[in-house]
Amino acid sequence: MSQSKSKVIAVATQKGRAGKSTIAIHLAVQAMQSKKNAQVVLRAP
Numbered sequence: 001m002s003q004s005k006s007k008v009i010a011v012a013t014q015k016g017r018a019g020k021s022t023i024a025i026h027l028a029v030q031a032m033q034s035k036k037n038a039q040v041v042l043r044a045p
């Protein structure tokens with residue numbers, strides 16, 4: 001059985017407009033600059 005090396009990073013706050021999406025996008029850019037794939041999923045509760 002193969003082991004996935006994927007990591008899931010959650011950025012969450014109760015407060016709105018706190019910068020969650022901005023942080024998520026910056027993390028994805030960093031990952032891609034390190035030649036890693038990244039997928040950003042934005043969710044509202």
Ligand SMILES: Nc1ncnc2c1ncn2[C@@H]1O[C@H](COP(=O)(O)OP(=O)(O)OP(=O)(O)O)[C@@H](O)[C@H]1O
Nearest residue numbers: 013015016017018019020021022023024042043044
């Ligand atoms: N470190 C920061 N310094 C200044 N402004 C910021 C910073 N991070 C985010 N912002 C600004 O704050 C606003 C809200 O950011 P963002 O949309 O990332 O928040 P959010 O938590 O995803 O909001 P929502 O809860 O509506 O999804 C945006 O206008 C963004 O440009």
Ligand SMILES: [Mg+2]
Nearest residue numbers: 020021022042
């Ligand atoms: Mg957001």
